[in-house]
Structure formats: structure tokens, C-alpha cells
Amino acid sequence: MKKELKFQNGRFKIMQLTDLHYVDGSSVDEKTINLMRSLLAAEKPDFVMITGDTVYGVDNLQGLERVLKPLVEAEIPWSFVFGNHDAEEGVGKEVLFKKVMDMPGSMVFHAEDSGFGIGNHYLEIKNDNYETEWVLFGVDSGSYNVLSDIGGYDYIREEQIRWYRKAIKELGVSYGDFASLLFLHIPLPEYKEVWERKGCIGNKLEEVCCPAVNSGFFTALLEEGHTKGVFAGHDHINDYIGNLHRIQLGYGRATGYNTYGREGFLRGARVILLEEKNKNCFETYLRLEDGSIVSAVEICTE
Secondary structure, rough: OOEEHHHHHOOOEEEEEEOOEEEEHHHHHHHHHHHHHHHHHOOOOOOOEEEEOOOOOOHHHHHHHHOOOOHHHOOOOOOOOOOOOOOOOOOOHHHHHHHHHOOOOOOOOOHHHHHOOOOOOEEEEEEOOOOEEEEEEEEOOEEOOOOOOOEEEOOHHHHHHHHHHHHHHHHHHHOOOOEEEOOOOOOOOOHHHHHHHHOOOOOOOOOOOOOOOOOHHHHHHHHHHEEEEEOOOOOOOOOOOOOOOOOEEEEEEEEEOOOOOOOHHHHEEEEEEEOOOOEEEEEEEEEOOOOOEEEEEEOOOO
């Protein structure tokens, strides 16, 4: 099953919302809903990607429909990947995923050949000639490491890496020259390395909470040669982006209020601007709750 998107006047604007952490409809949750509405109104994106921890708690199914209502109201196409907290209580991922798939505007689906997880998928962005210029991957980064003697957060599995490689090769046969971005919840281990190399734009105000196991997904991205950027959530007070071997590793900006943060570190969203005729560069910035735009940069990977 494939779903497609289209450039608008040669441009395509993506908004990344992450860590909404909707719990029970409290006034704090309503503050999150209001922020989502204001961000959408200010940016008018062509597409929204939600990168996990959308809901939390025993009423996660009811909360999912409520927290995604601003997207339905705005009539904007959107997609979704799971975080480690979404199904920690309440109903499981299977039930949540069916709800998400059935909601208006949802572009999410599950690639049956992707093996591990729920909701591994990709979406093609077409030009006026119906040719694919960019591809957006969504990957389920799991929850917690099943290797009990190691612990920590989960890692991208071998089946998912094989699926990604296969998808890239099939797209290459059909379209040749294209570029891709990848979205997931838990950052890859390489997020530590990119910060240590210096030159990142943005903030690192907490530990990079990545898997202790490096399963080689970043190497696959490098070897296939099409992915220009990876965007994660999970760490609520990190929002940096930096270049590692010509791939940008970036965080979104935590959007939800019903979870931890830091005084003075405003909630918001990451925005990514793609150009139809430029597969080597993209623009990105953070739109914050006070209306300001920060960390604006044009990134070229060649």
C-alpha cells in the first residue's frame, strides 16, 4: 500500500510535532492542543509528521483521537510513528494503530515486509510530472531493549534495515535520482557522535537517550546514499541538528506540556522546507510557542 504527496509550487513544507504526551484531557493537555492549533495556523504546512509519545496513560486510545483533532480540523495530511510511551499503559499498539489509520488525513500504513514494529512506512513526494523527488520514511524505533542484561532503549532491528534497503533500491529503479528524510522517535547512537564533533545548531540540555546497542542502521543510510536527514524526538530538551558524514541528525522541538521540560525552554515544532528541484539542500527552523523562529539554517549535504 503506497500513499503519495505532491509539491506545491515547487515547495513542500513539513512540520514535525513530537512528544505531545496527551494524558487525560486536563488543562495542561488543552494547552498542548491550543499550541498545536497555533503552530498549524502560523506555518500552514503541507504535511505533518508526529514522532512518537503522542499519548500516555490508561486512556491512551481516547486521548489519541483528542490530541490529533487539530490535524483533522486543519485538513492537513499527516503521518505518525510510535514512541516508547504510547502503549506503555492502556491498549496496545495494534489498537492504537488501527485508530490512527482510520482518522481523516492520516497517511500512515504498515509495510508488511518491514518485520519488526508497527507503522514502518514511506511516503513519496511527487512533482507535476508524477515523478518522485523526495521520500519520507517513518520507522518504529521500539520501546525498551529486550536484551535484559544490557537494558536501555530499543534498537532498529535487522528486518527493518533490510526493508529500508529494499525500498531504497526499488525506488532507485523507478526514479533514479531522489532524496529522502527519515523520522523516528528514539535517536540513533550516532546522535552522540554528531554533537561531540561540534558544529551543531541548537541545544543539548540532557543526555542523548539512545540505544546502548548500535545495530548499524546509520551505516545502511550511508551506504544507500539517498537519506539526507534523520529527525527524532524522545529527548525533550535537546533540539540540535548537525552533520555526520553528509547526513543531518536532528531533533524536533518537544510540543506537549504534560511531561518534563526545562524553564525557559519553550515548546514548539520543527519545520523542514524542501524544494522540488534541489535534492541536496533543505531549510529547517524551529517555530516556538511565543511565535518566534529560531535555529534557522539552510543545509546542503553535497
